[in-house]
Amino acid sequence: MTHLVFICGHAGTGKTTLAKKLLGPLMKASATPFCLLDKDTLYGGYSAAAMAMLTGDSNDRDSPLFLQHLRDPEYRGLLDTARDNLELGVSALVVGPLSREVRERRLFDRAWLGVGTDVTLRVVWVFTSEEMARQRILARANPNDAYKLAHWDEYRQRRFEPSGDIRDDLLMFDNTAPASADYEALLARIVGEPRAATLMPPVPV
Template sequence: MPRLIFFCGHAGTGKTTLAHRLIGPLMRATGDPFCLLDKDTLYGRYSAAAMAALTGDPNDRDSPTYLAHLRDPEYEGLLDTARENLSLGISVIVVGPLSREVRAHQLDDPAWLRAPAGTDTRVVWVHLPEDEAHARIVRRANPNDAYKLAHWETYRTRRFLPPPADYPELIYFDNSAPGPAEFDALLATLAA
């Protein structure tokens, strides 16, 4: 039975770093081959070319133009690629904010997700306080964050922490300062 594991959360929370840290241990713990699909890796160059043509800013990943024209097709392609790997029996880790989808409980909806029958799906919500996420975004100095940082007051209105009582499908991971015990617990949960 293939596994589909999402690492979701807002910018700067460390989703990609966490996925990179856990993919090897997950493969060893489960004996399953895994494919890692990071939205920024899959669509970064394409989005840069498209946004340069649309707005003149190849690093724009948060403007109304990006959100209206590229955001959803990127996620659709990301999920199509995940489904293709799952249908071949390859477990998949998907990395991306997916905040709209999480908010709407879509990643826990088999009809919306359309993963192959028998797929074991887990959704990890990676989070940390806004000020720490902002500081990490500044430190990483990724040009794709320039629009977000320049319009932080607008961007921050999209940030949320799903209430656990309303989102029982989520596995919450506070990435502020996790130690080995927290990583081991998350690995055990995902490998179960």
Template sequence: MPRLIFFCGHAGTGKTTLAHRLIGPLMAATGEPFCLLDKDTLYGRYSAAAMRAITGDPNDRDSPAYLDNLRDPEYEGLLDTARENLALGISVIVIGPLSREIRAHQLNDPQWLHVPAGTTVSILWVHLPEDEAHARIIQRGNPNDAYKLAHWDAYRTRRFQPDAADYPELIFFDNRAPDDAQIDGLLRTLAA
């Protein structure tokens, strides 16, 4: 049966870079085809057009207008696309913060997730200290981060670091400066 692997975490933690680094080795280690679904790639252009119409700012990805109107439909579409691939027997990597869903333990709830029976689900929580994530966001210079950076105090109230004791379903990965051994260990965990 196929695998569903979530790469979750807050902005600037390196989820996408890590997923890109691991998808080839995962396919080699498991012998399975994988589809990579990144929320920003799937919905970035759509969200820009919608937010331009709603707020006049195509780069707004964190205001109350975005969170109230687009956030949940984007995630629903992302998961629908993952389910469709899984039903075809194709393993899927999903990249997105998914912090609300993590907080509510929904990604390991089969009734909420609605994936085909037998799907192996792994949930990776990629994390960094807030100051380092903030610095990486500034460094990458993505216009979609402008609202978040301008309203950092409000954004940071939504950041949380799940505790391993309360979230045993998560695989935690500190992405400050992983060495090859840590990457290999993560690969083995995800491919198991």
């Protein structure tokens, strides 16, 4: 059986770092080969070239033009690549914000994803406080974040924390200051039962 695992969340929550930390343990725990599919790695260069041609700003990833014309094709390509790997018997760890898809519950819709019941499906929502996310974005100094930081009040309107029915089967992971036990608990939930879980690491003193 193959696994399709989504690592989702807003910018600055540490999605890619978490995915890379989980990849080896996931392969060992599931006895299955995994590929890591990070949206920014797969499509960053293409989108930079497209935005440079369209607007002159190769680092734009948050303007209305990008969101209307390039966001969805990026995600479609990401899912197509995941399906190709699944068909070859390779599980996929998919990294991207995917906030709209989480809010609309599309990542649990096997017909929309194009995967069968033979694929184990898990969706992890990575979160931290807005201020911590902003500080992490500032610290990483990625030019792709320039628009977001310059229009923070606009961007923050797109931020949300899943609640109510949206959280059903969603694996919530607080990435503020996770300890080893928190990573182990998340790993167990990914390879085990899909009940919703919120991992709340202790606050450092």
